[in-house]
Amino acid sequence: MRNSYRLMIPGPIEVAPEVLAHMSDPLTAHYGDKWVEICNGTVSNLQQIIGTTGEVIIVVGSGHTANDISINSLFNPGDQVLTLNNGLFGQRLADICEAHGLDQVILTKPWGKPFSPSDIHEAVTRHPDVKALLVVHGETSTGIANPVQALTAAAKEHGLLVMADTIASLGGHPYKMDDWHIDLTVCASQKALGAPPGLALIAVNETAWSFMADRRKPRGFMTDLQNLRHFAEVQAAFHPHPGTMPVNAFVALQKSTELILKEGLEATWARHDRVARVVRTGVRAMGLQLMADEEAACANLTVIMADDQFLPQAYFDFMIEEYGMQVGLGLGEYLTRSVRIGHMGLNANLEAVVPCLVGFEQFLRLQGHDVPRGASLAGLE
Amino acid sequence: MRNSYRLMIPGPIEVAPEVLAHMSDPLTAHYGDKWVEICNGTVSNLQQIIGTTGEVIIVVGSGHTANDISINSLFNPGDQVLTLNNGLFGQRLADICEAHGLDQVILTKPWGKPFSPSDIHEAVTRHPDVKALLVVHGETSTGIANPVQALTAAAKEHGLLVMADTIASLGGHPYKMDDWHIDLTVCASQKALGAPPGLALIAVNETAWSFMADRRKPRGFMTDLQNLRHFAEVQAAFHPHPGTMPVNAFVALQKSTELILKEGLEATWARHDRVARVVRTGVRAMGLQLMADEEAACANLTVIMADDQFLPQAYFDFMIEEYGMQVGLGLGEYLTRSVRIGHMGLNANLEAVVPCLVGFEQFLRLQGHDVPRGASLAGLE
Numbered sequence: 059m060r061n062s063y064r065l066m067i068p069g070p071i072e073v074a075p076e077v078l079a080h081m082s083d084p085l086t087a088h089y090g091d092k093w094v095e096i097c098n099g100t101v102s103n104l105q106q107i108i109g110t111t112g113e114v115i116i117v118v119g120s121g122h123t124a125n126d127i128s129i130n131s132l133f134n135p136g137d138q139v140l141t142l143n144n145g146l147f148g149q150r151l152a153d154i155c156e157a158h159g160l161d162q163v164i165l166t167k168p169w170g171k172p173f174s175p176s177d178i179h180e181a182v183t184r185h186p187d188v189k190a191l192l193v194v195h196g197e198t199s200t201g202i203a204n205p206v207q208a209l210t211a212a213a214k215e216h217g218l219l220v221m222a223d224t225i226a227s228l229g230g231h232p233y234k235m236d237d238w239h240i241d242l243t244v245c246a247s248q249k250a251l252g253a254p255p256g257l258a259l260i261a262v263n264e265t266a267w268s269f270m271a272d273r274r275k276p277r278g279f280m281t282d283l284q285n286l287r288h289f290a291e292v293q294a295a296f297h298p299h300p301g302t303m304p305v306n307a308f309v310a311l312q313k314s315t316e317l318i319l320k321e322g323l324e325a326t327w328a329r330h331d332r333v334a335r336v337v338r339t340g341v342r343a344m345g346l347q348l349m350a351d352e353e354a355a356c357a358n359l360t361v362i363m364a365d366d367q368f369l370p371q372a373y374f375d376f377m378i379e380e381y382g383m384q385v386g387l388g389l390g391e392y393l394t395r396s397v398r399i400g401h402m403g404l405n406a407n408l409e410a411v412v413p414c415l416v417g418f419e420q421f422l423r424l425q426g427h428d429v430p431r432g433a434s435l436a437g438l439e
Numbered sequence: 440m441r442n443s444y445r446l447m448i449p450g451p452i453e454v455a456p457e458v459l460a461h462m463s464d465p466l467t468a469h470y471g472d473k474w475v476e477i478c479n480g481t482v483s484n485l486q487q488i489i490g491t492t493g494e495v496i497i498v499v500g501s502g503h504t505a506n507d508i509s510i511n512s513l514f515n516p517g518d519q520v521l522t523l524n525n526g527l528f529g530q531r532l533a534d535i536c537e538a539h540g541l542d543q544v545i546l547t548k549p550w551g552k553p554f555s556p557s558d559i560h561e562a563v564t565r566h567p568d569v570k571a572l573l574v575v576h577g578e579t580s581t582g583i584a585n586p587v588q589a590l591t592a593a594a595k596e597h598g599l600l601v602m603a604d605t606i607a608s609l610g611g612h613p614y615k616m617d618d619w620h621i622d623l624t625v626c627a628s629q630k631a632l633g634a635p636p637g638l639a640l641i642a643v644n645e646t647a648w649s650f651m652a653d654r655r656k657p658r659g660f661m662t663d664l665q666n667l668r669h670f671a672e673v674q675a676a677f678h679p680h681p682g683t684m685p686v687n688a689f690v691a692l693q694k695s696t697e698l699i700l701k702e703g704l705e706a707t708w709a710r711h712d713r714v715a716r717v718v719r720t721g722v723r724a725m726g727l728q729l730m731a732d733e734e735a736a737c738a739n740l741t742v743i744m745a746d747d748q749f750l751p752q753a754y755f756d757f758m759i760e761e762y763g764m765q766v767g768l769g770l771g772e773y774l775t776r777s778v779r780i781g782h783m784g785l786n787a788n789l790e791a792v793v794p795c796l797v798g799f800e801q802f803l804r805l806q807g808h809d810v811p812r813g814a815s816l817a818g819l820e
Contacts, residue, residue: 062465070466070683081462081687084443085451085635087765118500118637119661120682126661135657150681157666159657248683254466256499256637256685276516276540280500280507281662285538300531301501302451302629304637306462307685384468 063378066414067386068198068226068359068400069249073310074317077253080310088305089297096308097298103315104259107251107323108224108243109234112263115286116311118304121225121246124258125154128221128244129192131283132266134274135159138187140218142173142204145197146389151223155192163188169200169392170361172354175212182216190219190269196227199389201361201398202350203231207238214239219269225249229318230330230358230402241266247307250330250358250402252314256307262287314403330357330406337401339437340415344422344429349396358402361388363395368425370397376421381413408438444759447795448767449579449607449740449781450630454691455698458634461691469686470678477689478679484696485640488632488704489605489624490615493644496667497692499685502606502627505639506535509602509625510573512664513647515655516540519568521599523554523590527580527770532573532604544569550581550773551742553735556593563597571600571650577608580770582742582779583731584612588619595620600650606630610699611711611739611783622647628688631711631739631783633695637688643668695784711738711787718782720818721796725803725810730777739783742769744776749806751778757802762794789819 065072087093101114108114117123133139139160141152144167155162163185165177173193182188191213196203210220221242224233228243229250235243241263248255262283270284279285280300290298318326334357338348341362349361364370370387374397377383388396401411415434422429446453468474482495489495498504514520520541522533525548536543544566546558554574563569572594577584591601602623605614609624610631616624622644629636643664651665660666661681671679699707715738719729722743730742745751751768755778758764769777782792796815803810 062467065466065468067468070469070686073466078463078466082459085446085454085459085629086443087446087448088451088636118504120499120684122682123499123661126659130659130662154660157657157660157663246683248466254685254687255469255683256688276538278507278511278659278662279535279538280504281511281659282538301503302627302636303501304635304688305451306635307637 063382063384064410066383066400066405066410068398069402070255071249071252071400071402072404073252073254074314074404077310077314077317080313081254081306083306083309086305088302093305094295094298096305096312100308100312100315103312103319104261106319107229107315108261110236110243110261110263112236112261113287115260115262115283115290116308117258117260117286118256119258120255121223121244121258122150124244124246124260125151125223127281127283128242128260129154129158130277130281132190132219132221132242132270132273133158133160136161137189138163138185139190139192140165140178140181140185140188141192142194144171144173144200144204145169145194146199147194147197147223151192151194170202170349171351172202172204173209174205175208178209178212182218188218190221192221193223195222195224195233196231196356196358198226198359200349201356201359202354203227203356205354206240210238210240219266226358227356229326230406231356232327235261236263241269247311251311252317252403253311254307256304257311327357330402333401333406333408333411334360336408336437337399337411337415340434343433343436344419359398359400362397362399364397367427368422370394372425373397373418373421377414377417381417383413383417385414444763444765445791447764447781447786447791449779450783451636452630452633452781452783453785454633454635455695455785458691458695458698461694462635462687464687464690467686469683474686475676475679477686477693481689481693481696484693484700485642487700488610488696489642491617491624491642491644493617493642494668496641496643496664496671497689498639498641498667499637500639501636502604502625502639503531505625505627505641506532506604508662508664509623509641510535510539511658511662513571513600513602513623513651513654514539514541517542518570519544519566520571520573521546521559521562521566521569522573523575523585525552525554525581525585526550526575526578528575528578528604532575536573551583551730552732553583553585554590555586556589559590559593563599569599571602573602574604576603576605576614577612577737577739579607579740581730582737582740583735584608584737586735587621591619591621600647607739608737610707611787612737613708616642617644622650628692632692633698633784634692635688637685638692708738711783714782714787714789714792715741717789717818718780718792718796721815724814724817725800740779740781743778743780745778748808749803751775753806754778754799754802758795758798762798764794766795
């Protein structure tokens with residue numbers, strides 16, 4: 059029996075061996091010249107990938123932590139914000155806003171359907187006190203990427219602050235924070251950025267800093283971006299965080315982001331796009347449906363509907379047993395109704411997705427479906 | 440030139456190779472049977488080391504994160520608490536309380552001097568509205584351990600809730616949460632627990648859960664212990680946290696705590712005590728002074744005063760160059776006036792502290808001091 063399986067879930071993902079190896083480097087001090095160099099190098103790589111000249115605050119935690127810190131720092135209880143909910147992580151963003159006592163206008167759409175600029179215009183017209191838009195870019199539960207560029211443009215017509223959760227998209231699906239005028243970006247280490255879980259990051263532009271400058275106090279210590287910025291500035295040359303940071307996790311993230319930049323950001327996006335199209339085309343050629351509208355599909359993962367044609371758990375088990383690969387089951391009410399295949403980072407390669415596709419058609423034939431051999435490869439030359 | 444140095448700072452510490460290796464294990468999913476087994480095993484080990492049957496909530500973050508979450512969860516702005524400040528981390532605890540808008544009664548003592556039960560009685564007599572006592576057990580800036588057992592007994596006479604920060608003590612210096620009636624314990628992975636940095640933990644007894652039950656809402660999402668408990672309960676069998684946890688960091692912590700329990704908690708404490716006495720006796724025999732009162736010395740580290748007898752930076756440099764060992768400089772105003780040697784976990788062994796001691800006397804002789812060869816070994820048979 060295998061002890062581990064190739065992780066084809068939509069994060070954490072397979073991590074490059076040279077990245078993973080750094081996690082077991084001899085421990086070094088969380089202060090001093092060498093540490094500052096690691097911090098600054100990691101931040102610089104992230105700025106390039108996020109597409110911002112703004113500050114990037116790295117925190118120990120998951121993407122949830124970074125969303126929680128951002129919402130805590132930006133808003134006061136009672137502030138009215140517009141939250142877009144078309145998946146589990148849109149819902150979670152709303153849960154976090156709720157946990158901070160915000161007065162939310164929550165727009166909902168069926169899973170798999172993206173929001174459009176007109177949704178923003180209509181909502182703000184009905185709710186003119188809305189101060190900010192909160193949107194999930196890559197939605198891991200549905201496989202879509204909300205069109206954050208267009209949504210932000212609409213929000214900016216009404217003077218809204220825009221916060222984007224790019225946890226499942228950044229590094230694979232195109233994203234340009236500054237060019238698109240997004241004010242705050244949240245991400246985490248373990249998806250298309252290609253590092254192990256444990257770090258999250260928050261990129262903040264000047265508009266967002268100004269926005270939070272006069273927010274209420276107190277706001278907590280580790281959850282207050284202004285406090286974290288204070289330490290980053292005052293202790294910049296020696297120890298730019300209030301607490302002890304996991305040095306090796308930074309080194310791994312620095313390395314994984316360096317690999318992205320070495321390939322080139324545009325080339326990385328193109329690779330993700332190509333592999334995602336191979337997956338989507340193959341899935342359709344097997345007669346299956348995708349949860350995401352094609353024009354809104356996220357390049358990092360694909361969610362496949364079971365539609366009474368197969369049992370997701372059975373495909374999951376088949377892939378574990380026959381291929382040693384772990385795919386994801388659906389989330390929420392789609393647990394027994396969909397399968398999620400992650401194809402980001404190292405998994406955005408044919409050697410990773412071809413076995414998932416071929417395994418799928420093999421599985422379907424074993425279940426009695428009439429799927430021609432090679433149908434799943436329709437997206438390949 | 441060496442690429443890394445044996446870490447004799449008071450945390451992070453040298454980590455056992457078999458613990459560190461787990462950080463580079465192939466990544467596995469943050470949900471499912473195997474993950475739940477890892478979580479439960481880690482919590483069970485920690486409960487034994489903390490000495491509690493209460494719940495242990497593990498969070499991604501540093502000790503600061505856990506202190507911040509605990510204070511956020513326990514108190515409302517304006518609540519009056521008694522905070523003990525006799526070192527940098529007592530001060531930091533007060534800073535965190537301040538960041539949550541608490542009405543603090545802060546008792547201060549000179550660095551190196553422990554608090555006593557009479558301090559508690561006097562303070563509560565003067566401030567009868569105080570609801571809770573917040574105390575740092577092992578103070579990494581001074582090398583003392585505040586007598587939390589006696590302080591808690593005093594606080595309990597007045598019905599106070601007691602929160603103890605054991606970040607620098609737990610696993611090396613004796614601590615018994617339930618026996619001593621402490622209500623909430625904060626710790627982190629990277630000191631005497633012997634794992635890399637990146638995880639923190641909060642042990643909560645029923646008194647503390649009751650205490651926070653009727654606190655104000657909202658309280659945030661990842662910073663609300665009641666919310667974290669909710670996920671731990673509702674998703675116990677599959678995914679007991681709201682976000683993606685760093686699986687390998689848990690495996691490493693499970694392994695490092697297993698090593699402590701295999702040695703035996705009492706035996707581990709005795710080893711730390713013995714090695715700490717060897718260090719303190721040797722330091723005194725070289726004619727140097729300790730910052731900590733002897734009766735309050737923490738078993739996990741020793742802070743040595745420079746007293747114009749040597750330059751801390753010069754000893755630091757000497758140990759790096761000649762021994763490949765990194766000791767800690769003083770904190771705060773003692774940066775240039777003291778040296779801190781950590782001797783916890785794997786470093787609570789003669790093979791780690793003897794070179795630090797012998798290096799010290801060698802260094803002092805090179806500086807022109809008349810220290811007999813072997814003086815630093817006065818604590819050995």
